[in-house]
Amino acid sequence: ILLLISSGLVSLLTAQTSPARSAAYAAFEPLLHRSWHADEVWDNGQRFKQSIHFSTDLNGHIIRAETMGFTDAAQTQWGARNHGIRRWNPTTERMEFYEFDALGGLTTGYLSFAGDSIFYHYEYGGNEMTDAWIPVDEDLYQFLVGIRHDGEWKQVFLHTKFYAHMPDLSPPTADAPLPYREIPPAPASYNACSVVARMIDGLGFRYYWATEGLRAEDLAYRPSPDGRSIAETNEHIHDLVQMVHRAIVGQPIIRGGAYTAPPFEEQRRIILMRLKEASDILRVSHPDEMQNFKLIFQRGERRSEYPFWNNxxxxxxxxxxxxxxxxxxxxxxxxxxxxxxxxxxxKLRE
Incomplete structure (x- = not known):
């Protein structure tokens, strides 16, 4: 019996250190301890918006994937969407995954690899489905969902990109609803990222109501001849929030050059939307990522960096x-x- 146990243990240890296992875990290395964000539309018109943070656990034997996304069929509630595990099965000699979702479902399957690309294989709706993560560079992956056989895509239902930080710095569209009329639900746990996210939410809620219903004569008001008006104070807040947001999405703050401030209502929309985007990224980020959220100032060729403490x-x-x-x-x-x-x-009192 001892001989059988010993030989089984040797086989297990050998499997755990096999080249196939090492290659599987190595494919996830660029994804680990970072958050990845996508926003796209499925071919049926439904929105696909997710933020995924990858980390390791149990001495590196499992890979965890925590996904934020819509938690209801109507796509009105945002929160913890999926809890996923990827682990090497020494018996089948392949990596398997288990994806638990907020609607009570469980998706299971296995993974295959081609170079640095990762393919998830699973059954859905009677079809053999494949999700693909294909690296473009260190901060960008192509992501496809569809039916794939013999290395060829027979049908693609979604083709989008996951970014390490969402790069969209254009002004939010005028028809997007403004956040922070009420403060969002608190994060599920306390850590460096969730605490800062809650601070940002608090700022967003206070700012929303501090600026709600302002009239033209209010914007022009200044407490003294040499003091800032409300409109000028709002412009300054706009600049401050851009600094907070750009640090979290990994973009430099450009100094110098001509600049024309947008009108008050557009400034207000940008401020609220940028605060919400920054908070959403922080909510799905790992505390280790705080060191990446640097304030970067750039004026021509000159560049200076400061840690998030300064933010x-x-x-x-x-x-x-x-x-x-x-x-x-x-x-x-x-x-x-x-x-x-x-x-x-x-929130508002009734």
Whole structure:
């Protein structure tokens, strides 16, 4: 019996260190300890929006994939969507995956690899499906979902890209609903990223109501001849929030050159949407990633970098400071802050 146990243990250890196993785990290395974001539309018109964070657990024997996405069929609720595990099965000599979702489902299957590309194989709706992660560069993967046989795609239902940081820095569209009328639900757990995300949510909620219902005469109000007006204070908050957002999406803050501030309503929309995007990224990021969220200033060829610590005591704290100033100034202008706003609960009182 001892001989059988010993020989079985040797076989297991040999399998665990096999070249196939090593190659499987190596394919995930570029994805690990980072969050990946995609926003696309399925061929049936439904939106595909996900943020996935990959990490290892149990001494590196399993790979975890935590996915944020829509948690209801109507695609109105955003939160923890999937909890996934990838692990090497020494018996079948292949990597297997288990994907639990917020709707109570479980998808299982196996993975195959071609160079650095990763392919998930599973059954869905009576079809043998394949999801593919195909690297483009260190911050970008092509992602395909469809039916694939003998190395060829027979049908593709989704073709999009996962970015290490979402690169869209264009102004949000005018028809997108504004966030932060109410503060979003708190993150499920406490860590460096979720705490900063909640700070940003608090800023977004306070800013929403500090600027809701401002009139033209309010925007022009200034407490003294040499003091900032409400409109000028809002422009400064706009610049501060851009700094916070660009640090989290990994983009430099460009200094110098001509600049024309957008109108107040567009500034307000950009501020609220950028805060929400930054918070969403942080909610699915791993605490180890905080060191990547640097403030990068660039003026021509000159470039300087600061850690996220400076974002906390700099732009974030400064933006909260100026939101309070706007509340004070609008009261002095005769248009006070809505008294039904419950800052502690993050919603309007009934």
């Amino acid at each position: 906390l005591n700099g732009p974030l704290a400064d933006a909260l400071w100026h939101v309070g100033q706007m509340v004070m100034m609008r009261r002095a202008a005769g248009n006070p802050f809505n008294s039904k706003v419950n800052l502690f609960q993050g």
